[in-house]
Amino acid sequence: MDELIIETKGLTKKYGEQYAVKNVDIHVRKNTIYGLLGRNGAGKTTIMKMMLGITKPTAGEVRIFGKDIRKNEKEILPRIGNLIENPGFYPNLTGTENLKIFAELRGVPQKDAVEKALDLVSLPYKDKKLYVEYSLGMKQRLGIALAILHDPELLILDEPVNGLDPIGIAEMKKLLRQLCDKRGKTIVISSHILSEIQLISDDIGIIDNGVLLPHCSC
C-alpha cells in the first residue's frame, strides 16, 4: 500500500447550521498530484485551510505525514508550501523583497532560494516593480514562488492557475508535473475546471456541496 502524506477522517466544517464540508475522507499518496475538483463554493478552499490548520474543523481530523496537524503545526507546517485563495503579500514591497521576508521567517538557508523560486515561475529577480503594480497572473506566480521557496515536500495549491494566460497555465502544469516526477513532491491542487485537473492529476477527488464523491485514479 502506498504511503499516505495526507489523510483526513470524517472532516467536517459547519458555519451555524450550514455544512461547508461534511464527513470528508481524503487520502493523498506520496509523490502524486491529487486534484480536488468542485464548483465555486463547494468546499475546496475550506478543506485546504483545514489541512493547513488555518481553519479549525467542527469534527474529524487531518493527519499530515502521519501526524495530527493541529497538534503538530510547528513540525508539519515548515514541510508544506501553500497558496490559498489570492496570494497575500505586502503591496509596498517588490516581489523579491516580499519573498526575502518569508525566506527569513522560514529560516531558508540557501542564499539563492528567492532567485531560484522566482526563476521557476518565470518572474524577474530584483525587479523594481512593487507588488501592488503586479498583474493578476504575476501575483499568482509570486504566490507559487512563495509556496516552493523553502523546497517543501508537500504543496497545497488552491486554484494555482487562476489568472494565468494559456501559455502560463501550460507552463505551470509542466512545472507542477516536474516537481512531482523529478523532485518527489506531493501536490494537492484544486480547481473548478475538469480539464485542468484531469490532465495533471494522478488522483481526483470531486467535491459537491461539501461532500466528497468516490475517488478515482486517472
Place this chain on the structure above:
Amino acid sequence: MLLLNRRASGSPAQLYDELYINSIGTGIQFLLPIVISILATILFFTERDNDTFKALRTVPVTSRQLVLTKITILFLSSTLFALVTHLLSMVLGSVFFSYNESPEYILITLANGIFIACGTLPLIILNVSFSRTYVFSILITVFYTVLSFFLVALSPFLPKTVFRFVPITSTTLWTAGVLGKMGKLNLEMYEANLRSAIPSTLNISIYMVVIGTVSIIIIVKLYERWES
C-alpha cells in the same frame, strides 16, 4: 494644558528649559499618542487589508508572536520619536538660546516615550476590537488626547483619582512633578488638587506596567479571535 501654557521669557538658559518643557508637552505628550495610534493602525491592519496573515500563519507565525512583534515596534518607535523630539529641542535651544541640558532631561524624555506608548495601548484595544478604519483610530486618539489635557483644566471640579487613572494626564503630572523638584517648573502656579495628584516615579511606573501588561494580554486575545 499643564506644560504648554508657559510664556517664553527670561535668560537664554531659562529659554532653553522652556523650549525643552514645551517639546515634552506638545511634541511628546500631545502628538506622540496620535503618531502611535496611526502607526498601530497601519501595523495591526496591514495583514488584514493585504490578506497576508494566512501566509504568515502557515510559516508558522502565531497571532501572539505577530502581536508581540508589533507592540515591540510600537515601543521602539515611541522611544525613537521622543528621542528625536529631544534632539531637535537640544539643537534649536543651543542655536537660538544657550545650551543648558540637565542630565535628567534625557531620562524624562525616555520615560515619557515609554509611558505614552503604554498609555496609548488601551486605544489600540478599541481599534483591534472594533476592526475599524484609520479614520476611526485617528479620531478616537485625538479625542482621547484632548480629553486628557482638558481634565487638567477641569482639575478644581474633579477628584484627584481621575488624574491618576488617565495615563496621559498621569504622565503629564509626573513630568511636571519631576521638573518641579528640579526647580525647572514652578508648581505653585497649579491648583492644589492637581499638585496633590502628582504620582511618584514608582507609582507611575507600576501603573504603566499594569496598563501595558493588561492591554497586551487583551490585544493578543482579541487578535487571536479576530484572525480566526
